Structures are given as structure tokens and as C-alpha cells.
Amino acid sequence: MPNLDEAEQTKWRRFGEPPKKQRRKRKKRSTTRSPEATQESVMTISRMSQSQPTMSFVGNIGHKEKKRFQPAIARIFYAAGLPFRAIEVPRMRHALTSLQPDMERYLLPRKALAGHLLTEEYHLKKNELIARLRDEPIVGLVSDGWSSISKDMVAAEEVGSVIDDINLAAGKSAVKSVTTDNAPVMQKAWEGLERERTLSCNGRSSHALNLILEEVLSVPWLESVFSKSVTLSK
Numbered sequence: 001m002p003n004l005d006e007a008e009q010t011k012w013r014r015f016g017e018p019p020k021k022q023r024r025k026r027k028k029r030s031t032t033r034s035p036e037a038t039q040e041s042v043m044t045i046s047r048m049s050q051s052q053p054t055m056s057f058v059g060n061i062g063h064k065e066k067k068r069f070q071p072a073i074a075r076i077f078y079a080a081g082l083p084f085r086a087i088e089v090p091r092m093r094h095a096l097t098s099l100q101p102d103m104e105r106y107l108l109p110r111k112a113l114a115g116h117l118l119t120e121e122y123h124l125k126k127n128e129l130i131a132r133l134r135d136e137p138i139v140g141l142v143s144d145g146w147s148s149i150s151k152d153m154v155a156a157e158e159v160g161s162v163i164d165d166i167n168l169a170a171g172k173s174a175v176k177s178v179t180t181d182n183a184p185v186m187q188k189a190w191e192g193l194e195r196e197r198t199l200s201c202n203g204r205s206s207h208a209l210n211l212i213l214e215e216v217l218s219v220p221w222l223e224s225v226f227s228k229s230v231t232l233s234k
Contacts, residue, residue: 156192
């Protein structure tokens with residue numbers, strides 16, 4: 001019996017000792033180790049395609065579905081400027097058919113990308129452009145990158161053929177302005193275009209400052225100042 005006074009001892013004898021609290025033993029945490037990676041446990045592309053659920057086709061897809069599927073893939077290549085040989089890369093083919101591997105046999109070949117599908121898409125976009133041009137009262141043509149070593153009128157002929165195609169598509173003389181770079185070859189082209197057609201030609205405004213500086217620096221005394229400043233800077 002613990003060391004207590006007489007009153008407490010009498011109380012304990014009458015009612016008995018209080019029950020002792022039992023301590024609960026803490027359970028040890030089990031340390032689980034992850035299994036070591038093996039060659040069989042690594043997920044490869046072939047295993048990934050096998051593990052993904054796929055929707056089974058009831059027979060082959062119809063001609064209409066195939067006609068929608070292949071042009072849709074082709075438009076990705078045309079819009080993004082992807083090389084046609086990318087369709088032959090296995091990873092590209094897997095990415096396009098990962099949700100339904102059975103569709104791989106319906107993927108278009110490289111020859112179709114560069115052949116009839118490209119022609120069909122060109123005519124489709126051309127017709128859309130023609131329909132839009134017919135609603136426009138005036139059209140401005142902006143072009144860059146024309147070059148001619150001899151600086152002759154060949155550039156005017158090429159630009160003129162584009163203008164004629166646009167006017168023919170619009171059903172009227174819609175092109176009224178042509179904006180090109182300020183190269184000497186294009187200045188010759190302007191003369192031929194304005195002489196044969198009712199339009200005005202002009203250069204790019206971004207080149208205007210360069211042209212102004214060329215004119216200013218052509219003044220004799222400014223030219224000498226500029227040459228001296230270049231010598232000092234060196």
C-alpha cells in the first residue's frame with residue numbers, strides 16, 4: 001500500500017484500491033521497401049500501347065471516316081510546316097494512334113501527303129480565299145523576297161501574274177496597291193506595274209528611314225563629316 005495518511009488508508013481498505021492503468025504498447029511501423037526496378041518493370045512504348053484500353057472497331061472504318069481522318073492529319077503537316085518524312089517516324093505514328101492503335105493502318109503515306117492530299121487542300125484553301133476576295137471592295141498586295149540578278153522586269157511579270165490571279169478570283173479589278181521592299185529591282189517593277197494596271201506601288205515604311213539617311217548623307221559636306229567620324233571610331 002502506498003504511503004498515505006490514516007484517512008486515505010481507511011478509504012482504500014473500505015472500497016479497495018483503484019485499478020491500475022495499463023499502458024498500451026505502440027506498434028512498430030513496418031518499413032516497406034519498393035521493389036527494385038528490373039527490365040520487366042520498365043514501361044516501354046510497346047508495353048504502354050498494350051496497357052492502354054482501346055476501343056474496338058466493328059469491322060473496318062467506312063470510306064467517309066477515312067476521308068475525314070487522313071486530310072485532318074495532312075492539315076497538321078501543312079499548317080505547321082512539318083517535313084513529310086515525319087509521317088514515317090515510328091514515334092510520330094505512335095503519337096497519332098496511341099489512343100487507338102488499330103488506326104495505324106489508316107495513316108496516310110508520305111506519297112499521299114505530297115500528292116493528291118496536298119492538291120486537294122490547295123484547291124480548298126484557294127476557293128475559300130476566292131469567296132473572301134469577292135466580298136472585299138479593295139485589296140492590297142504586300143510582297144517581299146523578290147530578286148533578280150540583272151535587275152530587269154522579270155519581277156514585275158511575276159508580281160503582275162499574282163495580281164491578275166487575284167483580280168480574276170475576285171471577279172473585278174480589286175488590287176489597287178502593291179507594297180514591296182525598296183530594292184532597285186522592285187523600283188523597276190513598279191514602273192511596269194503602274195504602266196499596265198491601274199494601281200499604285202510603294203515601298204515599305206520600315207525602309208523609309210534608311211532611304212532618308214541615304215539622301216541626307218549624300219550632301220557633300222555631310223559626307224565628309226560622316227567619313228571623318230567613321231575614321232575616328234576605328
